[in-house]
Amino acid sequence: MAYEMDAGAQSRLHGFFSAIGRALKNKTRMASFATYAMGLFSSLERKSAEPIAAAATPAPEECEPAHHRLLRFLRDSPWSDREVRRVAAQHAIEAMTAEQPIQAWIIDDTGFLKQGNHSVGVQRQYTGSAGKVTNCQIGVSLSIATRSAHVPIDFELYLPKSWTEDAVRREECHIPDDVEFRTKEELALAMIERAAEDEIPGRLLLADSAYGRSQKLRDRLRSLGFDYALGIHNNQKMWRLDRLDRRMGEAVPVSAIAEQLGEKGFQRLTWRAGTMSGQRGKLNSRFAFCRVKTTDDADCEPEWLLIEWPKGEPAPTRFSLTTLPRSMSKKQIIRLLKERYRTERVYQEMKGELGLDHFEGRSFPGWHHHISVVLCCYAFVIAERVRHFPPKARWSDRAQPLPLAA
Numbered sequence: 001m002a003y004e005m006d007a008g009a010q011s012r013l014h015g016f017f018s019a020i021g022r023a024l025k026n027k028t029r030m031a032s033f034a035t036y037a038m039g040l041f042s043s044l045e046r047k048s049a050e051p052i053a054a055a056a057t058p059a060p061e062e063c064e065p066a067h068h069r070l071l072r073f074l075r076d077s078p079w080s081d082r083e084v085r086r087v088a089a090q091h092a093i094e095a096m097t098a099e100q101p102i103q104a105w106i107i108d109d110t111g112f113l114k115q116g117n118h119s120v121g122v123q124r125q126y127t128g129s130a131g132k133v134t135n136c137q138i139g140v141s142l143s144i145a146t147r148s149a150h151v152p153i154d155f156e157l158y159l160p161k162s163w164t165e166d167a168v169r170r171e172e173c174h175i176p177d178d179v180e181f182r183t184k185e186e187l188a189l190a191m192i193e194r195a196a197e198d199e200i201p202g203r204l205l206l207a208d209s210a211y212g213r214s215q216k217l218r219d220r221l222r223s224l225g226f227d228y229a230l231g232i233h234n235n236q237k238m239w240r241l242d243r244l245d246r247r248m249g250e251a252v253p254v255s256a257i258a259e260q261l262g263e264k265g266f267q268r269l270t271w272r273a274g275t276m277s278g279q280r281g282k283l284n285s286r287f288a289f290c291r292v293k294t295t296d297d298a299d300c301e302p303e304w305l306l307i308e309w310p311k312g313e314p315a316p317t318r319f320s321l322t323t324l325p326r327s328m329s330k331k332q333i334i335r336l337l338k339e340r341y342r343t344e345r346v347y348q349e350m351k352g353e354l355g356l357d358h359f360e361g362r363s364f365p366g367w368h369h370h371i372s373v374v375l376c377c378y379a380f381v382i383a384e385r386v387r388h389f390p391p392k393a394r395w396s397d398r399a400q401p402l403p404l405a406a
Contacts, residue, residue: 009384012380012383012384013380016087016091016376017030017033017034017037019087019091020087020088022087023079023080023084023086023087024079024084025079026077026079028069029073029077029079032069032070032072032073032077033073033373035052035053035069035070036052036070036373037376037377039051039052039055040052040354040355040373040374040377041354041377042055044355046355046358047354047355048360049067049070049071049074050067050360053066053067053069053070054067071361073369074359074361074363074365074366074370075361075363075366075369076365079369081368081369081371081372082194084372085153085154085372085375086198087376088372088375088376088379088380089144089151089153089154089195089379091380091383092144092379092380092382092383093144093201094383095384095386095387096146096151096383096386098386099148099149099386099390099391100146100147100148100149100391101146101201102145102200102201102202103145103146103147103202103204103336103339104144104145104205104206104336104339105142105192105204105206106142106143106144106145106150106205106339106340106343107140107141107188107191107192107205107207107211108140108141108207108208108340108344109127109128109138109139109140109141109158109184110128110138110139110347111127111128111129111130111134111136111138111139112138112139112357112359113129113130113134113136113357114135114136114137116135117135118362119137119362120137120157120169120173120362120363120364120367121137121157121158121159121160121163122135122136122137123135123160123162123163125138128344129347137157137367138157139157139158139371140155140156140158140187140188140191141155141156141191141347142155142188142191142192142195143343143346144200144202145342146391147339147391148391149382149386150339150342150343150346150382151378151379151382152343152350152375152378153195153375153379154191154194154195154375155371156187156188156191157364157368158182158184158187159175159179159181159182159364160181161181163175164180172362173362173364174363174364174365174366176364176365184210184211185210185211185217188207189217192205192221192224193224196224203225203226203227204226204227204228204336205221205226205227205228205230206228206230206336206337206339207230208230208231209230209231209232209233209319211231212228212230212231212320212321213232213233213236215294215295217230218230218294222301227322227323227324227325228321228322228323229320229321229322229323229324229333229336229337230321230322231318231319231320232254232319232320233319234253234254234255234317234319235253235254235255236253236254236294236319237251237252237253237254238254238257238292238293238294238305239292239293240257240260240291240292241290241291241292241293241302242291245291245302247293254307254319255316255319257305257307258288258307258315258316258319259315261288261290261307265288266286266287266288266307266309266316267286267287267288268284268285268286268287269284269285269286269287269330270282270331271283271284271331271334271335271338272335272338285308285309285310285311286308286309287306287308287309287330287334288306288307288316289304289305289307289330289333290304290305291303292304292305292321303321303322304321304323304333305319305320305321306319306321306322306333306334306337307319307320308320320337322337324336346378349378350374350378354374354381355374356371356374359371
């Protein structure tokens with residue numbers, strides 16, 4: 001394995017690994033972490049325990065013992081994912097906020113495509129990664145973002161009831177006794193609450209309609225002091241409000257509100273210039289804003305319903321609900337809302353460059369330990385990227401290449 005780092009990056013990597021070592025609380029674990037992390041940083045085609053061990057050992061007879069050490073580190077070693085991930089988050093945040101403030105947290109999920117039915121949490125289920133129902137695991141993530149940098153800081157594996165209610169599967173995959181079935185929204189809330197306890201900066205939460213549909217999630221976010229901008233389904237009912245925030249008529253689906261507004265109720269707005277997700281030129285679409293209430297509770301606060309009518313579509317297709325204040329411009333609200341679309345590009349980068357979906361073990365602790373090391377590696381990459389490519393030096397928002405892999 002070969003790496004190209006200047007002296008400053010080498011010093012920062014050493015300091016970063018030392019901080020993680022303190023969280024791991026064990027020199028043997030630290031050695032295994034370093035071996036595994038450097039394997040993820042490498043140009044190996046497959047970044048799982050066996051090829052990483054083979055690349056790290058000069059003598060063939062040393063490969064098998066090294067492989068077993070990595071397996072023990074991932075599968076059996078009782079180190080805290082939360083403590084290690086906290087170190088990674090703090091490292092990334094320090095570099096990111098030196099240039100720009102954290103402006104949003106993002107909840108999303110991604111699929112880990114699998115063959116067979118033995119990998120923990122696997123079943124046939126829908127994933128946006130494949131755009132269809134397929135055999136996969138689902139990981140729910142929490143990311144934080146400035147205007148130009150985006151880094152996941154936490155992940156949870158979604159366990160369907162076919163796993164949580166099967167005693168044999170639980171034992172085979174070492175699922176802890178205190179792990180019960182939780183919906184994706186409940187997993188998301190657990191990560192949000194942990195991050196809030198850890199005083200991660202930022203108090204705006206973005207997510208798509210799989211999470212935005214949950215009144216429980218929205219209420220909890222407000223109780224934690226968050227604003228939000230969340231996707232919702234087109235059949236969700238709510239009341240339109242007049243300019244004094246008084247209800248008008250009966251509650252109707254948001255798709256009906258879009259029809260009431262008509263084409264004249266939409267205006268074209270540009271939220272970003274340059275490039276994003278491979279699109280060149282200015283990014284714009286038609287939007288409508290409408291004040292609404294989601295329940296008939298007298299204490300229910302007014303919110304913005306944001307409706308998007310993309311070019312080429314016969315009718316509006318995207319609906320979002322946000323508590324962002326009236327004082328913000330429409331363009332500012334749209335720009336913030338669109339930040340969550342960068343998450344898929346981050347998933348692709350982590351899978352393609354750092355082996356996010358290369359874990360071949362079957363255990364529940366092993367999956368989370370693998371993800372923790374990947375999160376550490378990506379946090380370091382993002383911190384270095386911000387230092388090498390500060391926002392003022394970028395001509396676009398395109399992802400810069402990883403600065404470490406040879």
